[in-house]
Amino acid sequence: MTLKTSWSLAAALLAGLLALPAQADARQMTDALGNTVTVPDAPKRVITLSEIDLDTALTLGVTPVGTINGRGQAAPPRYLDGKLPAGIEVVGDIDNPNLETLLELQPDLILTGPVKPEQLAILNEIAPTVITFNWARPWQESMQRTAQALNREAEAKAVLERYRARVEEARQRLAAHQGETLSIVRWNPKGPSYMFKDAFASTVAEDVGLRRPAHQQDPGHTHSMALSLESLELLDADWLVIGTLATSGEAVEAMHQAEQTPAFRQLSAIQAKRFGAVDGSLWTSLGGPMAALQVIEDIEGLLGKADAELVVKD
Secondary structure, eight states: OBTTSOHHHHHHHHGGGGGSOOOSSEEEEEOTTSOEEEEESSOOSEEEOSHHHHHHHHHTTOOOSEEOOOTTSSSSOGGGTTTSOTTOEEOEETTEEBHHHHHHHOOSEEEESOOOHHHHHHHHHHSOEEEOOOTTOOHHHHHHHHHHHHTOHHHHHHHHHHHHHHHHHHHHHTGGGTTOBEEEEEEETTEEEEBOTTSHHHHHHHHTTOBOOGGGOOOSSSBOOOOOGGGGGGGOSSEEEEEESSSSSHHHHHHHHHTTSHHHHTSHHHHTTOEEEEEHHHHSSOOOHHHHHHHHHHHHHHHTOTTOOOOOOO
């Protein structure tokens, strides 16, 4: 049973909620879409329905009782492997959580990305629901809103200060590479797509002084249509990273096949050994503070490759 459940069936499921205890101490906040939400002062049973909310909650010291599978994955986001405390229950896929599981977990707060009004209404019947982000907005903005919902704003301020210090450190280490271009590519079963300039990893790369190439300046948080082998030049830049959401399957097989083609091998980044494989669940999806720090580490590793040719600057 999912959020696509009919209203009549959803109403039957929610009938049992009348027996749940009311929240005694509460406060009001405004979510990312301008909705006023009454949230508990000290939420104890939090469910996160997006990668960025899971990442942020863990960073702020809150262990959710439930979360979702990562985008295109059959488990929580792969980049959080080893960082998830035991006991967090998976409640379904992004945009499609299981209503019965949500009810069984008896949350007192639900954190989610943008959802349809009818879905939001159902979630709000289960527990106060905060939409923590809107598309193509900085992850820092979402983190602060999530922190407000969790009553962890002081902790969020400290996290942002650490991130700014890490960015400055990376800029100093990458002083010779400031202004160079970075192509960010997700390989799908139908072919490669480049991420748009407002995508999560794009903003982190910009923070440390890199640019997206001129032919990858599409506004938005998502990615291009799958490119044909005849259009692979659109993947090129001074530096190139490629990732897939899953570690095996059609997308990985399609990528390996393309890597053997002359069109791929002729890319300047490939010939100059200025490319690297990355975790697509980290680089080509949504992420929070832990993801942002890992992207910086990956960039430093890529640009520090000993066998890479120097970028020729005008």
